[in-house]
Amino acid sequence: MKHLNLSNSGLSDRTTNCVDFSGLSALWNLNLDGNKFSSLPSGLGFLPKLRYLYVQKCKYLVSIPDLPSSLHMLFASHCKSLKRVRIPKEPKKNLLIKLDETYSLEEFQGIEDLSNCFWYIYVGDRSHSPSKLLKSVVEVMCNGRHGYFIRIRPIPSEMPNWMSYRGEGCSLSFHLPPVFQGLVLWFDKGDKNTFDTIIIRNNSNGICLFKCTRWYYHPKTGFIRYISRSKMAMKDYCADDELELSIYSRIIIQWENAMLNDDSYQPADIKECGVHVIAGKSDSFEELAVRTDTVMPSPPLYHLLPHPHCGSITASTPKQWSDFLFAKLQNHNLSSTLHGKNTYFI
Structure with a gap:
């Protein structure tokens, strides 16, 4: 089996605790969008051919750990409870992680080991509480090894008067x-x-x-x-x-x-x-x-x-630039996408 679509199937923790996906060694594309579990089914990190994983609109999902190194794309947008995402060890060069409107995110585990990737950040309306993720993302994003693109609405975006x-x-x-x-x-x-x-x-x-x-x-x-x-x-x-x-x-x-x-x-x-x-x-x-x-x-x-x-x-x-960006963005909602080494956006 290469493709498995279990989107909007009402899967809860009670169900996923009884399921082990590690035996689906040929699985290539897995769609778990719109389900009710707070943690992913076990065994996903052992799937050697999994390229595409969809967990969008899983509103109770808290963490995404142990992703396989074979993964090309993770779509985890609109996950209101998501707090942690771990980057796969030895990720593919064209890895893409999309996290639009995932405003509870606190931690990207493994991003400090990435080099030459590209961040796309959309800065939305002001939030009622600062993003806990923001400081760690901004620090890594601004370490000089990563390209990034930040989109800010509305304008004027308040360019500092001390620009070069x-x-x-x-x-x-x-x-x-x-x-x-x-x-x-x-x-x-x-x-x-x-x-x-x-x-x-x-x-x-x-x-x-x-x-x-x-x-x-x-x-x-x-x-x-x-x-x-x-x-x-x-x-x-x-x-x-x-x-x-x-x-x-x-x-x-x-x-x-x-x-x-x-x-x-x-x-x-x-x-x-x-x-x-x-x-x-x-x-x-x-x-x-x-x-x-x-x-x-x-x-x-x-x-x-x-x-x-x-x-x-x-x-x-x-x-210095990281400190400036953090102060500028900390009271806004952020949507983020991480592109891997071979992205043509760099």
């Missing part, structure tokens, strides 16, 4: 310090319904250092996108070169209840965009005010990095 670079519109020129770990891109979307392309190019020779075409950007939404240095074509960059961030849109046409893509591109409907450098502190870093009109937070959320031709550039360490 910021400006109105869909393009921005900037410089980089000689040593850095990654870049945070931040922008507030306008009213248009579009698929947008993010491009970072070298202004001196026109070479593209980074390009992302995979995301649909909702109107009237703020977005934060982290790009690690390893994902940029830095071999085509010299320390003196000026770079440019540009965001272009492919227009979506609504026609008879269908969404059609127009092949033409145009400057994106972006109200404001920014670039912020993530980097460690150099031996000569400064912690005094960046500008006379800027009040330094306490503890500081940024520092100054020297640049040979631009004076200094505002930057944050991963810890």
